[in-house]
Amino acid sequence: MKRFYTNHRTLLLIGVLLMVLTLALAACNAAPAPTQAPAEKPAATEAPATKPTEAPAAKPTEAPAAEAPAAESKYKEAPMLAEMVKAGELPPVDERLPEEPLVEEVAKDIGQYGGTLRRAFLGPSDHNNYVRVVYDALVRFSPDGSEVIPHIAKGWDSNDDFTEWTVYLRPGAKWSDGEPLTADDIMFWYNDILLNKDLMPNPANWMVNGDGSVATVEKLDDYTVKWTFKQPNTAFLLDLANKDGADLSIANLAYAPAHYLKQFHPNYADKDELEKMVKDSGFDTWVELFTVKALPQTNADRPTTAAWVPDNSTVADPVFTLKRNPYYVGVDPEGNQLPYIDEVRLTFFADKEALNLAAVSGELDFQARHINMSNYPVLKENEDKGGYHVVTWPTFGGSDAVFMFNQTYQKDPEIGELLRNKDFRVALSYALDREAIKELAFLGLGEARQGVPAPNHPYYPGDEWAYKYTEHDPDKANELLDGIGLTERDADGYRLLPSGKPLDIEINVVPAFGNWTDVGQLAVEQWGKVGVKAHVEVRERALAFQMRDTNELMTEIWNEDTTGFPFSGQPKMDPRSNPALTFGPLFRKWYETNGAEGMEPPAEIKKLVELIDKGKVSGREDQIKIAQELFKVWADNIWEIGTVGLTPMIQGVVVVNNNLQNVPETAGNDWPLRTPGNTQPETYYFSQ
């Protein structure tokens, strides 16, 4: 089966050319410094949105029908599975694979079976670690992030105005317990999860029409399902590519194992039995039970379609082991069933530094998540000793540490007013010495920029916007601050609020991915020089997320990812994103309740939302223009102050065991891509 649907030749050609160029450049340069990578990298685009019309979903019936039953098996499998087949514990590989398996390209060469991939995770709150390794969705982003490619689903199709989307499943595909995967599994998700008011009081955003009604999903035959929206939806595939149970949320599903989950659902289960199950597992309602049972991260028994499935362990265990799924739909170009690697073992580390130390001593085979970029020199110097090498996958754009100002802050109305004042934010931006931040917190990598896409990305709004307000100009900052009435100062020289109360900006930092604490401390120092007092508050992740929701955070440092994806998923530019962003929790509420609660956004933010909505229903050409416009508004209003971007700070410093093969030198790196999931870890293997 062809991996790319090829009508849109020019685009593909460009993609291929970029890939070749990238590889050539990478090959020329023995030790590519991480800074060089982003320029070479093909941009992540929302290209697929334009493609599906030409995507005549692979004709399901064609190929296999003609085949005579072969005596010899068509596909090859891992030795451990072959033994199980011999022992009669498992059907033969040809029966386990669908009629048309997914053929996954390998980055370098055909692999060998075996081995355990050692990774590390930080405990139950690090559930997305699992999501990123298996990236178990109907469709996926490609390794370079430039397009959506088929995965568990075989293909898709849409009508001319993008209101109808037909998704084709693979006949013969199976869940990890051997049960067939059919259209009923999508219908179960639609009827019994999405439309169930108890499970989902508000249906997931991507399934909601412009008028507030829910899009319809219907089963055309056992392997064909049609989505119908009331308006054109060009972001459908992008959304579908992220329906993989991420964020431990059933809202992020688009198919589910009906045969297994029915026992937990009141529409199917015996009432008494279900009640007993709820009681026995210590829950109050069936909803709680179902939510836990519906995701493989929290329930090892839940069948999946991923390359590896949980082996009697969950994210709550000290060692979370994933074993090979004998029914995985993917094969390599030579017909070897994937994955090559037998087992993925996630080991719990309570402390990030200990995790980094384990990486330095070569105890991890493949890890980018939680590797601290400031440890790059240590990692680099110990490459030989640890038997690994470091690959860098810089992010697509945005900024790797941004200050987000809560536009709906209410705890202190005077400070809230100030945060909404554009001049104040502009002044703080001018007060930042981004060169110093770059040197001290980013190892000199990247460039000073606002949170807009990378220059090689079609959505790039232009230099003027990318570098707007980024020069270090304390005089201008002082002038602006004086201009908005912050003229009185206290004994230490810090500016007072107009009421005479002290002004103190709290910068919330979650010690998650970058060394944002340092960025925060540098900002405190630099803002202090223009008389704005600030302090850094380090909070645990779960607490900070909860405070985002309850509108308690004043300012937060996070990274500005998702700039390549403003029209799908949960972009940082959309105040309606879920989970809530620091940028405007009350705006989110306002939109959610149709203006009944929360805070009405000002005209500029309404414009932002309008542009996003328009982009979702526009064709590619318009989409690019709209995105550029969007990022101009975004950079100009500076609701978030960007610092330094285009660095591998966010999960882009990849420690790779020297024996681990097929890990690409360059790859798209962003949360929507589920990096490294988009690089197809199924095709990684250990050379022996």
Add this chain to the structure above:
Amino acid sequence: MRDNPIPGSEPDAQDERFEDLTALSAGNQARIREEELEDTAAIHVAPNWKLTWWRFKKHRLALGSGLVVIFLALIVLFPGFFSTMDPQKSRAQQSFVPVQRVHFFDEGAFRPFVYGIVGKRNPETLRMEWRIDEEKKIPVRFFARGFEYDVLGLFATDIHLVGVKEGDIEEDPIYLLGTDRLGRDQWSRLMYGTRVSVTIGLISVFISVFLGVLLGGISGYFGGIPDLIIQRMIEILQSLPAIPIWMALTAAMPRDWSVEQTYFAITLILALIGWTTLGREVRGRFLVLREEDFVMAAKLSGASQKRIIFRHMVPTFYSHIIAAATLAVPVMIISETFLSFLGLGLRPPAISWGVLLQEAQNLQSVALAPWLLLPGVAVIITVLALNILGDGLRDAADPYSH
């Protein structure tokens, strides 16, 4: 104190002196004997503190520790003077500068200087690599001008113990203990950290001494119900494991408190838990002393209770309190350090030893910048010095120790 000598203290002291004499080396003997002859007459009339001092003087290690503690006290009072550079100022191009060695002799003459340093980021590993530029000698001056600081909140000055030629320490820096990841001068941070950590120790000990003497005194002197209540309170406090309690209390501190508020809260928390041992000891003393003849005498002569306690009883164990307090200070310092190290105590931008160590608690520092662990040495020296000093004081002050 002269009028209320502790019964029996003088003969004891004398005996001890003779014992010690025999143990001393011949060389010292002559000198000591000379002093001895001078002092023999004095011993009988010497006040308590003088006797204590005489005995303390002979504890060489304690004497040395005393000097260290005096030096620490100076740093605590004048951290700005001992610093070379602004402890909070980060320098973009100066991260991870290693310790710069001070050379004292330049071509045979005493002209202290440090060599200049040149840093470059290694393009392969991205590490800042520093090498010494032997071409460039930066002369070290004493009492040089540098950044401006406050002296005890009284006045501002810019004179520092060590610096370079007028005004350009930022261009020709001296990093006596290197710099951290943000290019901040480690030596100056250590000086300011010393002030915070040591004062937390001192103040919290002061508060616990106050509480200990007050509550222990009430308990011991009055007995009965107050004694019962106070003693049970002490038992409860002592039965609670100290470390989790500190952690719980500090964790319960509102996170939006300012640096000063946290500082005082930590001090109070340490003191509120720390007074119990002293309270017990004071109570015991009171129990013994209230039966003594001189207390009875005071009572009979119609002295008020306040006068009996503060004029007659407390002075008899001043020295004991001081010794106990000295021994308690290192415990407090360690507690602050480890609370801050765990991120529960003081937090940046406050500088304390715990904060400094906490910031060094990462792979980068351990692997590439081991000088960032030097604040640990400061903690060890201080704690040892205070412990030895406390031991010496106790030996000298306690007449019953032999």
